[in-house]
Amino acid sequence: MSVDTATVAKIAALARIKVGEAELEAMVPELNGILAWVEQLGEVDVTGVEPMTAVIENHLRLRDDVIDADPLTAGGKRDAVLANAPARQDGFFGVPKVIE
Amino acid sequence: MTDLTELGVAAIRDGVAKGDFTAVEVAEAFNANVAAAQAALNAFIVATPDAAIEAARATDARRAAGQPLGKMGGVPIGMKDLFATKGVQTTAASHILEGFKPEYESTVSQNLWNAGAGMLGKLNLDQFAMGSSNETSYFGNVISPWRRNDGGNAAMAPGGSSGGSSVAVSARLAPAATGTDTGGSIRQPAAFTGISGIKPTYGRCSRWGIVAFASSLDQAGPMARDVRDCAIMLEAMAGFDPKDATSLDLPVPEWEAGLSGDLKGKKVGVPVEYRMDGMDADVAASWDRGIEWLRDAGAEIVEVSLPHTKYALPAYYIIAPAEASSNLARYDGVRFGLRDLPDGAGLQDMYAATRAAGFGAEVKRRILIGTYVLSAGFYDAYYTQAQKVRTLISQDFKNAFTRCDVILAPTAPTAAFGLGEKTDDPLSMYLNDVFAVPASLAGLPAMSVPAGLNREGLPLGLQIIGKAFDEQGVLNAGLAIESRAQFSAKPERWW
Numbered sequence: 001m002s003v004d005t006a007t008v009a010k011i012a013a014l015a016r017i018k019v020g021e022a023e024l025e026a027m028v029p030e031l032n033g034i035l036a037w038v039e040q041l042g043e044v045d046v047t048g049v050e051p052m053t054a055v056i057e058n059h060l061r062l063r064d065d066v067i068d069a070d071p072l073t074a075g076g077k078r079d080a081v082l083a084n085a086p087a088r089q090d091g092f093f094g095v096p097k098v099i100e
Numbered sequence: 101m102t103d104l105t106e107l108g109v110a111a112i113r114d115g116v117a118k119g120d121f122t123a124v125e126v127a128e129a130f131n132a133n134v135a136a137a138q139a140a141l142n143a144f145i146v147a148t149p150d151a152a153i154e155a156a157r158a159t160d161a162r163r164a165a166g167q168p169l170g171k172m173g174g175v176p177i178g179m180k181d182l183f184a185t186k187g188v189q190t191t192a193a194s195h196i197l198e199g200f201k202p203e204y205e206s207t208v209s210q211n212l213w214n215a216g217a218g219m220l221g222k223l224n225l226d227q228f229a230m231g232s233s234n235e236t237s238y239f240g241n242v243i244s245p246w247r248r249n250d251g252g253n254a255a256m257a258p259g260g261s262s263g264g265s266s267v268a269v270s271a272r273l274a275p276a277a278t279g280t281d282t283g284g285s286i287r288q289p290a291a292f293t294g295i296s297g298i299k300p301t302y303g304r305c306s307r308w309g310i311v312a313f314a315s316s317l318d319q320a321g322p323m324a325r326d327v328r329d330c331a332i333m334l335e336a337m338a339g340f341d342p343k344d345a346t347s348l349d350l351p352v353p354e355w356e357a358g359l360s361g362d363l364k365g366k367k368v369g370v371p372v373e374y375r376m377d378g379m380d381a382d383v384a385a386s387w388d389r390g391i392e393w394l395r396d397a398g399a400e401i402v403e404v405s406l407p408h409t410k411y412a413l414p415a416y417y418i419i420a421p422a423e424a425s426s427n428l429a430r431y432d433g434v435r436f437g438l439r440d441l442p443d444g445a446g447l448q449d450m451y452a453a454t455r456a457a458g459f460g461a462e463v464k465r466r467i468l469i470g471t472y473v474l475s476a477g478f479y480d481a482y483y484t485q486a487q488k489v490r491t492l493i494s495q496d497f498k499n500a501f502t503r504c505d506v507i508l509a510p511t512a513p514t515a516a517f518g519l520g521e522k523t524d525d526p527l528s529m530y531l532n533d534v535f536a537v538p539a540s541l542a543g544l545p546a547m548s549v550p551a552g553l554n555r556e557g558l559p560l561g562l563q564i565i566g567k568a569f570d571e572q573g574v575l576n577a578g579l580a581i582e583s584r585a586q587f588s589a590k591p592e593r594w595w
Contacts, residue, residue: 007472008468011471011472011475012468014475015455015467015468016429016432016448016451016455017456027465030465030526031465031468031472033527035472038414038415038417038418040410040411041414041418041485042481042485044411044485046489046492049491050488051487051490052487052490052491052494054346055302055316055541055542056302056303056346056348058303061345063342070342080203081203081435083201084200084203084435085434085435086433086436086437086438087439095450096446096447096450097446
């Protein structure tokens, strides 16, 4: 499978990355080169093989069912959460107008 | 007085404990080397000399009070700028995180501070750890202290993504540094610069507070001058962390105490598929010497087969970008980092403009590949197929380890290349990780140790891959090579 300019433009839109015309043209052969190379995986017989989900067997833990069990990741951190925001107001993240 | 910057982790720890010198003297010596090398090598994005002195003072005070100094007591280190450090800019070498000052400390860095280490600064790297030559950093290339012996002064790649780490250790700017390894990012730069580095079993070191690239692969590890120093530092970094869902709930072994270069009764596997057509003659010769060294250490050498080796790299370049495209979705210009808000732009335009301005070309390339392979209609053909191949690669190793205890291979297909030599062709850059990626996909511990110089006078590394959880076996085989390679070359100081 190979991609054309329209497909790359669509992927970039899905990925929320603005790409100019010239950049788009340059990306098409680069991405096609990589995609053509990874397609050799298609020749591997994977009949009956399960896709890997965990590289080292482990079980998912549940934390203690206690409010603020870990103080580091607990609530009450509004100012810390907002500290690096490019725009903030009244304890909220600031964003451009969303609803007309 | 001896030059303190010639000392490694163990020598500094022991010297400070004995009172041969103070931790402050050590920190001052390394701070001076960091400052003197910055313009030429660009290893650090931010130097933190005051933090190094402050930690050293604390160690000296503990010693004066007769308190224990910790596994890394008095040892100043470089911190790859992928680890969140409270109040100190953390960028992943990207524009989109420029100015980001975390409100929290990563588990691994906190473990190191708790063990008595101090921070010399935040080390440069490939942007979001995506690269093999440290040429994708927003903050400029890192320059290797090594040069070819042809009398020229071409700038050499320090390897990547942990290029600042490899340069800091090899140029004596730090006795040790943290690295992270997603598909070779500790081992390949270690090999390129003549130092040691180990990626432990996936889950040994907490990923909490490490800027995420590909979460099923990312693993932190130490980079240092020798095997013992790596063992000491890995003990300090590793450990169960409930804040990381994939953290291994296992005690941390005493790897330093367990070091032994005697391999009697051990079997070393040599994978036939790694001996590729057209292999670099110096790399092949160094591998052969490594085999003889391990035989001399008492090991039995056996041939093993890892039949899916050639598919590891293409599988990696589906899985890693897929995970990256998902992980990097968080950079949206809202919660932290850069915001680019063109006049009259709405929310969606702001996202797209911010990410266009904030990510470098290689990061965009991988996000786009990842988005494509995960998109509707292509997911099974690419992503599911790659994860099935990953199962087969992991199975290859399990089969091989029924016949041997560790595997010996080259770390990289060549010695360091010059900056700019591979930047025009992403694929040729990716191929540099051909020997490193399989162990990453299988989550296995793997280490690079220096094995000699090639005909151009550049370092070559040998890689030891171990069974899951057997860092000790990897370190011991590394020690056996180290004691026979007697690698003492270091870059001549030109900076």
